[in-house]
Amino acid sequence: MAKDKNVEQITDMDQDFGQWYTDVVTKAGLIDYSGVKGFFIVRPYAYALWENIQHVLDGKFKDLGHENVSMPLLIPESLLQKEKDHVEGFAPEVAWVTHGGSEELSERLCIRPTSETLFCDHWSNVLKSWRDLPMLYNQWCSVLRWEKTTRPFLRHREFMWQEGHTLHETQEEAEQETQQMLEVYADLCENYLAMPVVKGRKTDKEKFAGAEATYTIECMMHDRKALQSGTSHYFGDGFAKAFEIQFSNRENTLSYPHQTSWGLSTRIIGGIIMTHGDNNGLNLPPKIAPIQVIVIPVAAHKEGVLEKAAELVTRLKAAGIRVKSDTSDQSPGWKFAEYEMKGIPLRIEIGPKDIEKDQCMAASRFSGEKSPIALTELEDKVQEMLENIQAGLYKRAKDNLTNNTRSAKTLEEVRAIITEHGGFVKTMWCGSLACEMQMKEIAGVTSRCIPFEQEQVGAVCPICQKPSDTMVTWGVAY
């Protein structure tokens, strides 16, 4: 942890977490507000972060056989309405296009809140045979949902994401795809973003409109609230039936394919901020940090300093490290604070004293420690430090998750834990909606998921006292 607060402009986390978040997002140059509520400008630094996440995911998708496509932005109203649950889920938050120029359209068009209906319509035209399956599609795009409350990254009205959509011959294959893609998200979070996850299935109340099953990865933020960070849905053949998607199967009869969709959005950037950030600002995991190392020349006017700094940059670049130097005439102290705020994992200082000793100083954003590195072993040491920082960030987040996940046997106990500590609470659950609602009302928590890793934390549902063998993780969610 960084010891003292160096950056004065950022509100203390403990004092006001919401304000802290807004401060970090704006001061670190991630977001600017636009003229329209809920529409945010994702500035270059944040976009670079998104690109790195895209790069990781896109590679994984393609390795698993998926292809990228592009679907239209607009959905005719009639198309949106084909699947009953789906419309009901999304209708309250869609925006409509009613005019083309000054002419009123004969049918109004919805700006996509998600593209299931577009994919389905397309598939109903192109799918003919079992030989066409599976269809493994993905698109990178932005979608629009007219949210009432908006926050940078966490809830935009327009947000960027990827949505994968697949069609399969059998239920088993589709279910396997759903699980597989959840694992891809979990891998991204844990191994790249250093965000430990709880994997599980959503309750019926929380699942996606029109889905048969929704799977989720839930992360715990620094304020111990939950962030749903990625979801994967199994649709069965419900959409296929609604959209009349059929194919000739191996027995030469007509079948409905089984379908999945899965998505992860720029919301995850909010997750990174709230998982790793501190009172000095952002704190980015090296694996996805747009800049991994910032080189700061000290006493840059002295002979040889700038040249040496440039040399370090060249060497680190050649070693495959994302590195930049700041040769502006701001004071070193200013630069230290600035790049800490931006969450750059490692800072290298190089000045006359170092050059004399053939070394440089390396300061870790994660630990706050500063130590000399002999220039002869620059690349290896930097690489090693970046790995340690990545591991340290993960461990700290994991500890936060572990230490703030508790189990309870009674409703009152859940309420007390949430009031006192926040975090996640595990209880048994009978499976009824009524009890789930009761939990929200009394304890103020929603079900985050039914974790894959089940435990017997009791014998009965804490609300209705019926015998239960399903465990649910509850929490306050973003």
Add this chain to the structure above:
RNA sequence: CGGGGUGUGGCGCAGUUGGUAGCGUGCUUGACUGGGGGUCAAGAGGCCGCAGGUUCAAGUCCUGUCACUCCGACCA
């Protein structure tokens, strides 16, 4: 959609009983500085959210309106 708050240089704010707009920071230029947000000097930058009204005179008072923001409800 309910409840609170705020709108004044880019950002953060002050502006008293109405009298013609100021501070901090940032920005520009230059010099000195430089190992944790440096010092000095000289500059640029305002339809006081918008629309009405009261008044000799409105940032200030009145009415309306819009936007943003926080807390709920709704949602990724």
